Amino acid sequence: MSEDFVLELEHIRKEYPGVVALKDVTLQLRRGEILGLIGENGAGKSTLIKCCSGAVIPTSGKIKINGKEFDRMTPQLAAENGIAIIYQEFNNVKELSAAENMFLGRPIRKGITIDRKAMEAEAAKAFEQLRIKINPRELVKNLSVGYQQMIEIAKAVQQNAQVLIMDEPSAPLTNNEVESMFAVVELLRKKGVSIIYISHRLEEIFRLSDRIEVIRDGEYVDTLITPEATVDQLIRMMVGREMTQKFPPRPCCVDESKVVLELRDVCGNGDKNMSFKIHAGEVLGLGGLVGAGRTELAQVIFGAKPKDSGQILLNGKEINPKSPREAIDLGIAMLPEDRKRHGALLGVSIKNNINMPIYKRISKASVIDLGTEKGNAEKFRKEIQIKCPTINQQVKNLSGGNQQKVILGKWLAADSQLIIFDEPTRGIDVGAKYEIYKLINDLVAQGRAVLMISSEMEELIGMSDRIIVLAERQMTGELQKDQFDADTIMTLASAIVDQKEVS
């Protein structure tokens, strides 16, 4: 134990009610090294770094900084001990200058007034150290995202940070900005700053890091020396879990002769050139990393966001839904990722939720047929087994799985042919997940088509008939059932293939 570790996390465990976010993670950061931290979506990377910043208090485990032991961090302690974090979202005030942002919350004072000159001089010094050109007086809102990030880094440097943790720093940047960011990171390493670099982009990790730590499902997997590691190896370590029988069996019911939805070169909402078909009775899986453009695509098909170009065909006829209302009337449904915000009307009863898309259809001269309304609700409550005392109960009192069923019930009532699931089982416990999968199987058995967005590799492979992978807002691959393989999907999702094709 003679090695010089600046930051050590030992057996960190974090439990939330009902969920264990981190089971047992250990991390050791050497002085002056860049440690790449990788893992799938939801592996626990963000929670782990929040434990370092004091934003999250671990349930158990120890944090050592320069050998000094802490049971827990507070934001203040972290700052005092030289730990700085660059989050994906910047903590800046757009209407203030670069210098003022650097000294946000701890301005240099002259008596009771703020000493703007001194702050600007200090900021200029920090920028110079990093060899970046920013006018300290420039308002942050006039700076590009890359420069805004530089200000955050400069702030850390100005505060003499010894440990810099960067969470997906390249995600919002353009290629040129990424290059300048790399230059700054290299510079900091030479100055002896230790860096934890989190990224989905493996090529960045390979280029920058000295060692790579992999975590999976809240557990420590391994740490590799970068020159000795390979892409395949890392992907296997990130995904590498055994597939158990978590999915109800489904005989193939794909009707190749019946194309329900076809996209031809659809661009819009940030996505580019989307072309694919979904057949009747088919579950088409849509894989990719967060931000790859999957939800955005769903919004375009559902009419929630406009399409820029290309054609969408439903049952062979071109459609152009301008609002969810039009899409629903055409037979398209969407179960959004954020159930509580976009899916269910929490303060409204189960009965009203289920009938919401079809009130016009069950009304005469705008007066609701109460019998049909109640009958509909009872029918779907039985059919999809929504567990509730009465259909008049408010949806907010139901469990996540039952809320999802209510939303599905609503689209069954609307007799939707194409049902888009965006992360169908997020935040739903294991038992209820199985039920949702069974319902998806029933949907395709009835000849409906399902487009399923999922970040869970198992779910994607276990449920899909075919998988399309997106990366960086483009399609990077299509896999038939016999080609399903977690490593391949992960490679496609990391856009490494994309880069090869381009070059």
Next chain:
Amino acid sequence: MENRFNAKSFIKTNAIWLVFIVEVIFFAIFSKGTFVSGSNMVNIMRQVSYYGIASVGMTFVILIAGIDLSIGSIITLVNMICAFMMVNMNWNMWIAILVSLIVAVLIGLLNGFMVATIGMPALIATFASQTVFEGLAFLITNGRPISGFTKTNPAINFFARWTLGPIPWCAILMAACFAVGSFILNRSYFGRYFYAIGGNEEAAELSGILVNKMKYLIYALSGFFAGLAGIVLLSRSGSAQTTVGKGLEFDVITCVVLGGVSVNGGIGRISGVIAGVLIIGSLTNGMILLNVSEYTQMVVKGLVLAAAVGLDCMSNKRKTN
């Protein structure tokens, strides 16, 4: 246990009516019976009818977590243009009323345009139209009141002066408006949409509700009911004044919020609003009977509004915690 629980929930759901009963008893005792006399009851009915009518539209607006500050000005403007058409232009009364109501609806649609299409906050959008139409109402006659139409058009007395038995027609009109409001909320699909939008606008849109279209409808309805209230007020006062509606929106908002319609949207019933209207109506009337000065009345009403909203927000906080 079962019984106690029921008693508790009964009190909880009907607390507003208990407040009303206590209030009536209080004023009955301190006015030495005058408050509960038949003639005063009829008086109260006349007094509450116009803001009772306007409160139906306001209920819809607040249900979708909006606000309509323009209704006081709509009431004033309707008074002025209706009287102007009858007196200065010699129009038939019914046509004048119809045109006035159309104007009121158009102002509501303008509010809807600002809130839904442009995306202005309802508070500012309707405050702007309040200012504009208050000014316009003044400009019609440069501030002079218009009177004399009661002689040429005695039928105008129908609204606030004529009675059916002992009951003034305006009270019957108010009851009809409450019935229509309750019907819209409970039996028509619009009502379901209103609650959905108030609960969660984004989820409502994604459930197939054309939220913007509904906002137009709701502000138009608010304009319509305010216009109708304006006609009743014109009938009651017998002359059109340029300040008649000033500040009325606050009385109406107080009634609605006191009646349990949540300012955060999505929660509320017409039955509660009726109680709210009766409470504010009797409070005003009772304080006048007890010779409470106008300014003291303002203090009391302001406190009631703060208490009503405060209770609503407190119960919300408890729920989320």
